[in-house]
Each structure stands twice: as C-alpha cells, then as structure tokens.
Amino acid sequence: MSDLRDLYQEVILDHNRQPRNFGPLETASHKADGYNPLCGDRVTVYLQIQDDRIDDVRFDGAGCAISTASASMLTDVLKGRSLEEARAVFDAFSRLVTADSTELNLSDADRELLGKLLVFQGVCEFPARVKCATLVWHTWSAALSQETDAPVSTEE
Amino acid sequence: MLTAHERAEGGALDSKSDRRATFDVAAIRADFPALDQEVHGKPLVYLDSAASAQKPRAVIAAMDSLYLHDYANVHRGVHELSQRATRRYEGARDRVRDFIGAGDSREIVFVRGTTEAVNLVAQSFVRPRLQPGDEILITGLEHHSNIVPWQLVAEATGAKLVVVAIDEHGAVSADEFAAKITERTRFASFAHISNSLGTVLPIEAMIAHAKKAGVSVMIDGAQAVPHRHVDVRALDVDFYAFSSHKMYGPSGIGALYGKASHLEAMPPYQGGGEMITKVSFEETVYNDIPHKFEAGTPNIGGAIGLGAAIDYLNGIDFDQLAAHEESLLAAATTQLVDLGGITVVGTAPEKAAVVGFVIDGVHPHDVGTILDREGVAVRAGHHCAQPVMDHFKVPATVRASFGCYNTMDDVVRLVAAVEVCREVFR
Incomplete structure (x- = not known):
C-alpha cells in the first residue's frame, strides 16, 4: 500500500477528480492531439502563445488518473511561463519520471522549476506508467511546433 | 526406434488418467512452476490466461527434450x-x-x-x-x-x-x-x-x-x-x-x-x-x-x-474443468457486484471464464497497476477489441480470466485487491 501511495499521492488524486483548465480553448494559437494506443488515453493540448510566452493553456481528453493529473498540473505549471522556461520544465520533468531514483540528479533550480510536479517522482518506480505521465508533455511539445495534423503517440 | 520421449508422449494419456477421477486443482497447480512465485512480495495470482496462459512442466519438458536430443530440420534429412x-x-x-x-x-x-x-x-x-x-x-x-x-x-x-x-x-x-x-x-x-x-x-x-x-x-x-x-x-x-x-x-x-x-x-x-x-x-x-x-x-x-x-x-476432464471454471466465474461476478460501484461488462447468458469490469471513478489502467502491486495479474485495456469497448461506451475494461489452475482463493484475492483500489481512490 505504501508504494501505491508514492504513486497515487493526494495531489494527484485531487487533480484527477477535479482537473484544472479542462476543456477546449477557443482562442488557441497552437493545438495537438496525443494518443497512447496501448491504453487508449487521449489528450488534446491547446495553447495561446504570444511573444514566446504561454498566455493560456488548456486540455481535454480522457485517461487514467496519472495522465489526467499530469495534464492538469502541466496547465497549472506552464501558464504564464516563457517558452524557454517551459522547455526547461519539460526537460526536468522527463528526467524526474524516467530516472532510477538512485541516479536522479536534480539541481535546486530544477526542483524550483518543477515545484508541485515533484509528486510525480513516484512514477519512475512503475515503469509501465511512465508513458501515462509523459503523454501530455509530448503532446504539449508537439503543439509548440504546430504539428497539429498527425496525432502524437508515445509509441514509436 | 522410438526415443524415450516419444514413448513418454505415447503414454501421456495413461499417466494422467488419474486426473480424470476428480478435478484436483492443487495437482494441476503443481504442474505449473511459474505459478509458484511472489510478485511485489505477494503470492502470484494469475488471472490473465485469456491473454496468454502459463505452461505446465510437460510442455517445457517436451520442448527441452527436442532441443537436447532430437532436434534437426524436418522433412529433409535422411539422418x-x-x-x-x-x-x-x-x-x-x-x-x-x-x-x-x-x-x-x-x-x-x-x-x-x-x-x-x-x-x-x-x-x-x-x-x-x-x-x-x-x-x-x-x-x-x-x-x-x-x-x-x-x-x-x-x-x-x-x-x-x-x-x-x-x-x-x-x-x-x-x-x-x-x-x-x-x-x-x-x-x-x-x-x-x-x-x-x-x-x-x-x-x-x-x-x-x-x-x-x-x-x-x-x-x-x-x-x-x-x-x-x-x-x-x-x-x-x-x-x-x-x-x-x-x-x-x-x-x-x-x-x-x-x-x-x-x-x-x-x-x-x-x-x-x-x-x-x-x-x-x-x-x-x-x-x-x-x-x-x-x-x-x-x-x-x-x-x-x-x-x-x-x-x-x-488428461483433464473437460466437463469437470468447465464446472470448476464456471464456479470461479460465478463467485467472482457475484462478489465483485456485491462490492457496489462496479459494472460487469459482458453479461451474456452463456459465458466462458472471463469477467470484464469497470470500477466507478477509477480508470482500468490504474486498477491494473494497483492489482499488480497486490500480486494479482489481470489485463487492463481494450483487449484488441476496440469496437466492443465503443459498444459499451467505455475506453477500456479490467479483465480477469480464469484457467484450469485458478482457485477460489484467487477469487478472494482479486476481490480484496479491488477493495484496495477503492481505498486508494477514496
């Protein structure tokens, strides 16, 4: 039970129950669809970007608790950030959820960037679930390059 | 000349004939070495046979003996x-x-x-x-x-x-x-x-x-x-x-x-x-x-x-096997439904030993992870049958499937693990 609580922390369950910034963004300048064919998780990320700054970000879709909470918290953390900062968060988040806990090497600056996203550290102990946490981030990254035609997949 | 293994294969029916008398699930379990292990610190409960079943020693031994003694290409050699x-x-x-x-x-x-x-x-x-x-x-x-x-x-x-x-x-x-x-x-x-x-x-x-x-x-x-x-x-x-x-x-x-x-x-x-x-x-x-x-x-x-x-x-009496699997299916279905907040997907009058279900408010993928930590292996997903999922308007289901080696204790462990899911998501 205790290692399950490392994965399903209260913050994650809360974002799963009440996702923030959920629903389409009519004024989106960028948008991408993400899909994990293995589990059927779907997410769409909408971005309003001006002068290299994310003025607004929303998502919709359906998926497991990890993917829903990850999407909800992405919108919380990235709203108002510069694209440069947002890319740094993406990089730190990727290392957070994929690293073996013994080799995880985050600087103080990384930790500050990640903020509440640090609750996803438990995901790295559940290799089958890493893709659930990263789907929305890959989708966000695809939206930046406006790759909106082909759905993004976490499967190669 | 017949090899030792060919003789053994010929005699397999006789040696297993005692299994026909009663359905002895303990004896069957003992034939499947992979079932005897712990997963995440708990005894394995394998409920994913509809995806792929575990293998009895006799199958492993037959393949071993081929590669150890009798292997060559077929239909070609005079040797x-x-x-x-x-x-x-x-x-x-x-x-x-x-x-x-x-x-x-x-x-x-x-x-x-x-x-x-x-x-x-x-x-x-x-x-x-x-x-x-x-x-x-x-x-x-x-x-x-x-x-x-x-x-x-x-x-x-x-x-x-x-x-x-x-x-x-x-x-x-x-x-x-x-x-x-x-x-x-x-x-x-x-x-x-x-x-x-x-x-x-x-x-x-x-x-x-x-x-x-x-x-x-x-x-x-x-x-x-x-x-x-x-x-x-x-x-x-x-x-x-x-x-x-x-x-x-x-x-x-x-x-x-x-x-x-x-x-x-x-x-x-x-x-x-x-x-x-x-x-x-x-x-x-x-x-x-x-x-x-x-x-x-x-x-x-x-x-x-x-x-x-x-x-x-x-070597297994299929009528007894069917009765055994049916009792597991009935027990699992009843006990899951009795928990409340669980929908069984697929309730046809005649069913094989498969229970598909969803837990209200918990995505099947999360259920799959939690059950795994409880030592219970199930399939969570669309089961390569997306049109069926669309028909029932669910993205996925949790599927527990039973085989000849499953027991009532496995059903009890499944139901207990489902309760853990609900506790985590309370």
Missing part, C-alpha cells in the same frame, strides 16, 4: 535426428487432428497463431472469390485479428464488411446473424468465444444458417479450445483456427483446420521451401496439403510443445 524431429513434428499434427475431431491430418496446417490463420484464409480462400459489392459477415465482438484481415481483402476487392450487432449483454443472436445473410454474402467469420467479454456464441445455429445459404464459415477458436471440446466434423465448419499459447502451449504456433477439398483448391499463401515438390525457373509444382501452406522451416519446437499441451489437456 536419424531429422527422422526423429519429423516424427515428433508430424505426431503433433496428429494430436491436433484428434484434439479437434478432424478426420485427416492433411487438414491441419501449422501457423504462427490464430491471426495468421485468419489472414491465410482471407487471402487464399476468400479474396479470389470476391467481386465488388460482395459481403463478408463478422460480428461486433470480434478481436482485431478477425476484423482487420477482412478489411484488407475488402479494400483490395471492393467487397463490404457486414457486422452483426451485439446486444446490451454482449450476446450475439443467431437470428440476427441469419437476417444479415444476403445473396451477396460470400463468407462468414466469427469467434467461438469472445476474448473481451467471454460470450459464447451460438456457433452451431450460426453455421447452420450459413450452410443453408451456401456461405462458408471460419471460426476463431482461440478462446474456446482451452475450455471446451471442439469437434470440427460435428460442427461441419469449413475452417477453425486456434493458438497454442492460450491453451498452455508455447507462443508462436497455432493450427488452422480446413476441409481438405478447400485446402486443395486454394492457392499457396506464401512461397518458399517445403511447400513445393519441383521448382525450375519456368514452373513450380506445389507440395500436397498441408505442406503447401507451410513455406520455410516451420516452428518445430513450437508444434511439439503444442502437441504436449494437447496431451496435458487430454
């Missing part, structure tokens, strides 16, 4: 090892013949699995018979492997795929099936038992309707052969396919039964060695059935493992 390997490989074919009640070993084609069998029939038997506007009939609960091969031939020929709808319980009605047969129907292919819901289809009535209209039929028996006796001659079915790995044999091997008259009339599916009798650059003469459909060196060890799995199943 002793090739003779032995060929005898054991063809012996496995004879076992498949008897297992499904076919009359002639030439009607048994070794394939990689059910998927390859469907593709073989689609490309070699059905495709040459299709004209634009012709119809291929399937049902709404098919596995992707019994949908996509038909879409491929339909696309290539201008034929149409016609789907018999499933009802709210996940059942298929033979009358609905009959109503969908038209003068353009050229072929019908459907599951014996649904992989995602466990529904047993009324295949006898469906085959009878098809026969009356002159429509040939293929049955996907992947989920049926581990649970019930199949008699292809009594069914009078044209093609019947199954995979070894769901019936306690190795993966990568399966069998296609086809009526000899059909197989003889069909063009080869793939070209290569083994499937020919004479090759020149001007002309090739194809080998006789079934070798015409077995191009290249076959999965020798796989076929022999499948033969051993059949010997193993022959």
Whole structure:
C-alpha cells in the first residue's frame, strides 16, 4: 500500500477528480492531439502563445488518473511561463519520471522549476506508467511546433 | 526406434488418467512452476490466461527434450535426428487432428497463431472469390485479428464488411446473424468465444444458417479450445483456427483446420521451401496439403510443445474443468457486484471464464497497476477489441480470466485487491 501511495499521492488524486483548465480553448494559437494506443488515453493540448510566452493553456481528453493529473498540473505549471522556461520544465520533468531514483540528479533550480510536479517522482518506480505521465508533455511539445495534423503517440 | 520421449508422449494419456477421477486443482497447480512465485512480495495470482496462459512442466519438458536430443530440420534429412524431429513434428499434427475431431491430418496446417490463420484464409480462400459489392459477415465482438484481415481483402476487392450487432449483454443472436445473410454474402467469420467479454456464441445455429445459404464459415477458436471440446466434423465448419499459447502451449504456433477439398483448391499463401515438390525457373509444382501452406522451416519446437499441451489437456476432464471454471466465474461476478460501484461488462447468458469490469471513478489502467502491486495479474485495456469497448461506451475494461489452475482463493484475492483500489481512490 505504501508504494501505491508514492504513486497515487493526494495531489494527484485531487487533480484527477477535479482537473484544472479542462476543456477546449477557443482562442488557441497552437493545438495537438496525443494518443497512447496501448491504453487508449487521449489528450488534446491547446495553447495561446504570444511573444514566446504561454498566455493560456488548456486540455481535454480522457485517461487514467496519472495522465489526467499530469495534464492538469502541466496547465497549472506552464501558464504564464516563457517558452524557454517551459522547455526547461519539460526537460526536468522527463528526467524526474524516467530516472532510477538512485541516479536522479536534480539541481535546486530544477526542483524550483518543477515545484508541485515533484509528486510525480513516484512514477519512475512503475515503469509501465511512465508513458501515462509523459503523454501530455509530448503532446504539449508537439503543439509548440504546430504539428497539429498527425496525432502524437508515445509509441514509436 | 522410438526415443524415450516419444514413448513418454505415447503414454501421456495413461499417466494422467488419474486426473480424470476428480478435478484436483492443487495437482494441476503443481504442474505449473511459474505459478509458484511472489510478485511485489505477494503470492502470484494469475488471472490473465485469456491473454496468454502459463505452461505446465510437460510442455517445457517436451520442448527441452527436442532441443537436447532430437532436434534437426524436418522433412529433409535422411539422418536419424531429422527422422526423429519429423516424427515428433508430424505426431503433433496428429494430436491436433484428434484434439479437434478432424478426420485427416492433411487438414491441419501449422501457423504462427490464430491471426495468421485468419489472414491465410482471407487471402487464399476468400479474396479470389470476391467481386465488388460482395459481403463478408463478422460480428461486433470480434478481436482485431478477425476484423482487420477482412478489411484488407475488402479494400483490395471492393467487397463490404457486414457486422452483426451485439446486444446490451454482449450476446450475439443467431437470428440476427441469419437476417444479415444476403445473396451477396460470400463468407462468414466469427469467434467461438469472445476474448473481451467471454460470450459464447451460438456457433452451431450460426453455421447452420450459413450452410443453408451456401456461405462458408471460419471460426476463431482461440478462446474456446482451452475450455471446451471442439469437434470440427460435428460442427461441419469449413475452417477453425486456434493458438497454442492460450491453451498452455508455447507462443508462436497455432493450427488452422480446413476441409481438405478447400485446402486443395486454394492457392499457396506464401512461397518458399517445403511447400513445393519441383521448382525450375519456368514452373513450380506445389507440395500436397498441408505442406503447401507451410513455406520455410516451420516452428518445430513450437508444434511439439503444442502437441504436449494437447496431451496435458487430454488428461483433464473437460466437463469437470468447465464446472470448476464456471464456479470461479460465478463467485467472482457475484462478489465483485456485491462490492457496489462496479459494472460487469459482458453479461451474456452463456459465458466462458472471463469477467470484464469497470470500477466507478477509477480508470482500468490504474486498477491494473494497483492489482499488480497486490500480486494479482489481470489485463487492463481494450483487449484488441476496440469496437466492443465503443459498444459499451467505455475506453477500456479490467479483465480477469480464469484457467484450469485458478482457485477460489484467487477469487478472494482479486476481490480484496479491488477493495484496495477503492481505498486508494477514496
């Protein structure tokens, strides 16, 4: 039970129950669809970007608790950030959820960037679930390059 | 001269005959070494046999003895090892013949699995018979492997795929099936038992309707052969396919039964060695059935493992097995429903030992992870049957499937693990 609580922390369950910034963004300048064919998780990320700054970000879709909470918290953390900062968060988040806990090497600056996203550290102990946490981030990254035609997949 | 293992294979029925007296699940469990382990610190409860079943020692030993003593290429060598390997490989074919009640070993084609069998029939038997506007009939609960091969031939020929709808319980009605047969129907292919819901289809009535209209039929028996006796001659079915790995044999091997008259009339599916009798650059003469459909060196060890799995199943009384699995299914269904807040997906009156369910407010993928940490292995996902998921308007389900080695204790552990899910998500 205790290692399950490392994965399903209260913050994650809360974002799963009440996702923030959920629903389409009519004024989106960028948008991408993400899909994990293995589990059927779907997410769409909408971005309003001006002068290299994310003025607004929303998502919709359906998926497991990890993917829903990850999407909800992405919108919380990235709203108002510069694209440069947002890319740094993406990089730190990727290392957070994929690293073996013994080799995880985050600087103080990384930790500050990640903020509440640090609750996803438990995901790295559940290799089958890493893709659930990263789907929305890959989708966000695809939206930046406006790759909106082909759905993004976490499967190669 | 028979090898020690060939003698053992010949005697397998006798040595297992005591299993027929009573259904001794403890003795069966002892035959499956992989079941005896801990996962995440808890004794393993394996409820994913519908995806792939664990293997008894007898299957592992049969394959071991091939590679340790009798391995060589088949149908080629005059030397002793090739003779032995060929005898054991063809012996496995004879076992498949008897297992499904076919009359002639030439009607048994070794394939990689059910998927390859469907593709073989689609490309070699059905495709040459299709004209634009012709119809291929399937049902709404098919596995992707019994949908996509038909879409491929339909696309290539201008034929149409016609789907018999499933009802709210996940059942298929033979009358609905009959109503969908038209003068353009050229072929019908459907599951014996649904992989995602466990529904047993009324295949006898469906085959009878098809026969009356002159429509040939293929049955996907992947989920049926581990649970019930199949008699292809009594069914009078044209093609019947199954995979070894769901019936306690190795993966990568399966069998296609086809009526000899059909197989003889069909063009080869793939070209290569083994499937020919004479090759020149001007002309090739194809080998006789079934070798015409077995191009290249076959999965020798796989076929022999499948033969051993059949010997193993022959040592189990299928009526008692069915009663045992039915009691597990009934207990699991009742106890899950009694927890409240759980919807069982697939409630057809006649079902095999599969419970598909969703927990209110908890995504199946999260359930799969939590159950795994409790030592309970289930499948969470769309089960390669996305149209079925769409029908029930769920993205996925949790599927617990039972095999010959599961016990009432496994049901208790499943239900307890589901309670942990609800505690985590409270």
